[in-house]
Amino acid sequence: MSILHVLLFSLLSxxxxxxxxxxxxxxxxxxxxxxxxxxTTTTLYSELSSPWGMxxxxxxxxxxxxxxxxxxxxxxxxxxxxxxxxxPKVYSxxxxxxxxIQLHPKYADNGWIYLxxxxxxxxxxxxxxxxxxxxxxxxxxxxxIFVADPVLSAGHHFGSRIAFDxxxxxxxxxxxxxxxxxVQELSNxxxxxxxxxxxxxxxxxxxxxxxxxAKASIWSYGHRNPQGMVxxxxxxxxxxxxxxxxxxxxxxxxxxxxxxGWPLVTYGINYNGEPISDKTEMEGVQKxxxxxxxxxxxxxxxLVTSDKYPGWKGNLLIANLAFRFLNRVQLNGxxxxxxxxxxxxxxRVRHVAQSPDGFIYVITEGPGKLVKLLPxx
Numbered sequence: 001m002s003i004l005h006v007l008l009f010s011l012l013s014x015x016x017x018x019x020x021x022x023x024x025x026x027x028x029x030x031x032x033x034x035x036x037x038x039x040t041t042t043t044l045y046s047e048l049s050s051p052w053g054m055x056x057x058x059x060x061x062x063x064x065x066x067x068x069x070x071x072x073x074x075x076x077x078x079x080x081x082x083x084x085x086x087x088p089k090v091y092s093x094x095x096x097x098x099x100x101i102q103l104h105p106k107y108a109d110n111g112w113i114y115l116x117x118x119x120x121x122x123x124x125x126x127x128x129x130x131x132x133x134x135x136x137x138x139x140x141x142x143x144x145i146f147v148a149d150p151v152l153s154a155g156h157h158f159g160s161r162i163a164f165d166x167x168x169x170x171x172x173x174x175x176x177x178x179x180x181x182x183v184q185e186l187s188n189x190x191x192x193x194x195x196x197x198x199x200x201x202x203x204x205x206x207x208x209x210x211x212x213x214a215k216a217s218i219w220s221y222g223h224r225n226p227q228g229m230v231x232x233x234x235x236x237x238x239x240x241x242x243x244x245x246x247x248x249x250x251x252x253x254x255x256x257x258x259x260x261g262w263p264l265v266t267y268g269i270n271y272n273g274e275p276i277s278d279k280t281e282m283e284g285v286q287k288x289x290x291x292x293x294x295x296x297x298x299x300x301x302x303l304v305t306s307d308k309y310p311g312w313k314g315n316l317l318i319a320n321l322a323f324r325f326l327n328r329v330q331l332n333g334x335x336x337x338x339x340x341x342x343x344x345x346x347x348r349v350r351h352v353a354q355s356p357d358g359f360i361y362v363i364t365e366g367p368g369k370l371v372k373l374l375p376x377x
Contacts, residue, residue, distance in 0.1 A: 071101070158174075
């Protein structure tokens, strides 16, 4: 990395990926911008605190997680005043808490619901996935099916997104918790995306099952802190976005057994301005499909499969915390084609999801809102 490169990076504001300051600029190139989309927004609820995930039940109810350890229940785009009970205790500190929520692909048949959270344990906390069922508004038949090892006292980089593929395998992100180079070691769960059966058992065709000392659940490694993940059912592709340090946030196509390089290669630098690596690529390391400098702090992500938004089908929608907008990314197969900023300055956009009836919903913090996007006529 050149001295000029380091100096340019050092002009960026120092902050953690959880508390990055709002910036007025991004590296969206005018050559790669799409025509301005015509959508309107309606705020459905404006009293959220620090929302993180959302999913819809078959009866139309929307569940929204709050990082402090709550799940709010919405119906017909209105808050019912009800909350889910019987939730696990969470390590609600720093970036920890109750995070993602997803339904089993065959929820209508088996009733399984999945929660990702930071589990308080002796010595600190760990990224965990619990599966349970709903009896009325109460979680029952609760069981942790994944707990990342080792337990650490660090309060950041839990990862925590969940996705299912066409075959019903579950993928979960365990962030690197500040362990840096240890994410290159396969003997721990951190800085990895894991692949499991829906009950937590480990598939025998995972890439490192037969490697001595390796965690058998690992699907990919060399990640820093992915907080967005979505599965493209039509094309059988798993996408993730992850936080870089100061610069170097990434969009990655996640593939079996691949190394995504952290911290051996990065387009970012340390928050104190010092370089992390002098390499942005390396043999045996996957290149990002797209990277951003400075850091927009990408978080939740959705793939548009709806026909309700002209020109959006097949696009990725990526929440951005620091730059406070929703990013619409157009792909050409597995390569980046263009991007467009939506909902600028709406708040720290934590997550975006498509409802079963094809509408896009967004949750924000600072201010905490649930917003619905409506195509302009």
